[in-house]
Amino acid sequence: MPSLNLPSNFSALPIVLKVEQRFGMAGFARLIKLLELFASSPSRNTGVVALPVSDWLDALQVDPQDLGFLLDYLAKAEWLTLEQGEEPGSPLCVTLVDFAMFLPPLELPKVADQWRCWFEIELNMPPLLGKDPDTQDLFRRWCASNVTIEEMELAIELARKASTAPSPPALHEFLKTVRNTKLERARR
Numbered sequence: 001m002p003s004l005n006l007p008s009n010f011s012a013l014p015i016v017l018k019v020e021q022r023f024g025m026a027g028f029a030r031l032i033k034l035l036e037l038f039a040s041s042p043s044r045n046t047g048v049v050a051l052p053v054s055d056w057l058d059a060l061q062v063d064p065q066d067l068g069f070l071l072d073y074l075a076k077a078e079w080l081t082l083e084q085g086e087e088p089g090s091p092l093c094v095t096l097v098d099f100a101m102f103l104p105p106l107e108l109p110k111v112a113d114q115w116r117c118w119f120e121i122e123l124n125m126p127p128l129l130g131k132d133p134d135t136q137d138l139f140r141r142w143c144a145s146n147v148t149i150e151e152m153e154l155a156i157e158l159a160r161k162a163s164t165a166p167s168p169p170a171l172h173e174f175l176k177t178v179r180n181t182k183l184e185r186a187r188r
Helices: 014-040 053-060 064-076 112-122 127-131 133-144 149-161 168-187
Strands: 048-051 080-084 092-096
Touching (some): 014 048, 014 053, 064 080, 112 127, 133 168, 149 168
Antiparallel strands (some): 080 092
16 A cells, blocks of 8 residues: 655644544544545545545445535535535545645655665566666666656556566656656646
8 A cells, every 4th residue: 555644743733633623533533544545546646535435434434424524524624625426426536635745755766776675575576687787777877867666656557557567677668658747747
C-alpha cells in the first residue's frame, strides 16, 4: 500500500480536534480510515477518492446517515469536497482540499547503489543485473536528474500496460514518457 504522511501534530490540527469533539474517538478513527483510503486511491495525486457508497460504509464502518453527517461536516469545514453523479450506483467522489500535506515527500535516491537496492527489493531484479556497468550508468543518470520513486512507479505502470518487463533499460524509455507528460501538464 502506498504510504501516508501524517504531520507530527496531526491530532492537534483544528479540523481533527473539531472532528474528535463532535464525533468522539470513532470520528477520529474514521478520519484516519478516510486518509488510508486516500493513500491507496489511484487518484491520490489529485486528492480524489472515488468509491461506491457501500464501500465507504464498509471502510468507515458506519451507517448511511452517520456517513452523511461526517462527510457533510468535513465539507462544511472545507476539508474536503463531495461529488456524486445522479445515476444510481455512481461512486461518491471525495476530494481532500489540502491533500498534498498527506502525501509522503518525494523519495530521491542519491547514489546508484540506492537504485540497485530498490530494484532488487521492489522488482526482484537479479543482483548481477544491478551491478552491470550499463545499468549502473542508468542509475547514476537517474540520480543526477533527480528521478523520484513515484516517477519510477509510473514508468513501471506504463511498462506493465505495454506488457514490457520492467528492466532498467526498458523503464528508462518509459521514464522519458512520464517526464514529458509532467512537462506537458506544467505548461497548461
